[in-house]
Amino acid sequence: MTTETKEPLHIPAGHGVAAELIAVLVAVISEAPHIMTIRDARALPSGPFESSHRSLQSGLREWVEQQTGHPIGYMEQLYTFADRDRGEADKRTISISYLGLTREESRADARDSEWRDWYDYFPWEDHRKGTPELFEAVVAPRLRQWADEAPGKAARADRWQRAAITFGLDEFAWNEELVLQRYELLYEAGLVTEAERGQKPVLPGRAMLADHRRILATGIARLRAKIKYRPVVFELMPPAFSLLQLQRSVEALAGRLLHKQNFRRLIEQQELVEETGLSSFETGGRPAKLFRFRQAVLAERAAAGTKLPLLRP
């Protein structure tokens, strides 16, 4: 939808800026969440926005296909930010990031691109086997130390509260959605590599070029939030799947385990899936019925139900 305007709203600025497109492309591969990477798994697929591109989305699709040989299915915009420090002095770069979901097709196109488990970059985000030992051993003590370094009692308490909330320490419950807040706090505390160039990282977890790891954190956070109120997981599933497979995928993304029976009840009562009539005999137990996603829900359920106490009409 575009509108021509006879009178431009602004005189275009003299210098202009460079625009860059960046993709967080996600697939679930053997029950683990993966992202597409390039440059020895240290960067996300990206490239400049050019005048030949029809739109931001299509520009990004072109870059990703060119760099990874992999097409994107579902896409949504993540965030746009401007960097002061890169490139020429007077030239700013604007980066527009997108979240993309796809089914892995194992087209081993190489081209310096590869799928990587996203927990390689954020080991502290996987709580499927309970709270990682990392927490007791490193995260909590180091954050405590960082909090104690603050000048002033109030500032120390404040730092510790922030740490406790975002990492689920003390009485606070773990909240899997706070991926970005956690990364930024670790960055601020100097515990991840991008922060201290050349120094040995305090925490395990692969670093990335520029702020790509931060963008990845943004993407993970968005996806973890979104699976709760929109049927996006299905973009990551094969055409037919068992309910346990579906559950494992959600668990992989959320980084936590779910209650099996209640998970089924949720899926069924929301009528998100329908039976294919097929079964899978591959698990060694009772065969699982295979389901497919009910495309109709995309139309029916335009949005989630309200949380406001509405008045009847």
Place this chain on the structure above:
Amino acid sequence: MTTETKEPLHIPAGHGVAAELIAVLVAVISEAPHIMTIRDARALPSGPFESSHRSLQSGLREWVEQQTGHPIGYMEQLYTFADRDRGEADKRTISISYLGLTREESRADARDSEWRDWYDYFPWEDHRKGTPELFEAVVAPRLRQWADEAPGKAARADRWQRAAITFGLDEFAWNEELVLQRYELLYEAGLVTEAERGQKPVLPGRAMLADHRRILATGIARLRAKIKYRPVVFELMPPAFSLLQLQRSVEALAGRLLHKQNFRRLIEQQELVEETGLSSFETGGRPAKLFRFRQAVLAERAAAGTKLPLLRP
């Protein structure tokens, strides 16, 4: 948080693009939702992103203050899009839009800027007095007509279903969050002015320059969604307020009426507010206790509760 990179990820594109910042600045004035406008209320505050700006956000703040004399409190990014059709041939414009919330201070700075009720632009969005007559009279019949114009039976049914869902026709319930979808559908159906330049609009509602009305729709939709799970309304309230005032503000934004007792229960059990000890005797009834927002919740409640059936640890 910025990271220097010795090797830039990409060689900046030769031509570059122009970047524009646009604000949807909201305030609630006498129980009606308002937005800040410029140019005879036909445009949103905006201006080019320049190399002197420290960041996108601060650039936008500068423009808005300059154009309207009004500072912004809370801000969040809305969406970024690229337009082909504006400006020079080889020069693209990237527009980055923000949602801003503020308390109106009635600083009548004029300067060609003014607060306008957002329902001036979207009369069909206000359902506080029930479904507007507009629906029976114009919206429904015109959408029916538009649906019937589609080639092929399937396409006709499809169009009508989309219309029914987004506008709450037939059996579908009204969903106040679908502001953008509704505007885009009306645009597609040729019922709003930006679409048919020079023609008389079929629907009432003030048009805007370029795609500013679409950006406004995006902002309203975001805000209507967000008030349900984040305490953002308080950014729009005075320091002390009664619960009914608070309710009226939410109703103004959502465009629907709420159940009074249940609304209070919600606010109270979530401990969003605390008593100030003061009362308001201005309403002619029993005096209302005045409350203030509990700043602490911003820290405590980092995010909403889960909707996934978690397994206990």
Place this chain on the structure above:
DNA sequence: CGCTATAATACTCACTTTGAGCATTTATAG
């Protein structure tokens, strides 16, 4: 062939959260 391990699937039950509404209290304006 019957036994065992592994899942899938079914059903239960207490508890919490909502939607809807009635009832009571405390003001102001005549």
Place this chain on the structure above:
DNA sequence: CTATAAATGCTCAAAGTGAGTATTATAGCG
């Protein structure tokens, strides 16, 4: 003193959730 307008309190049923227990269907094995 009375009518009116709110504010505030309280109840109750229905729906939604968390946490289990119980039953059914396969494959693999001795």
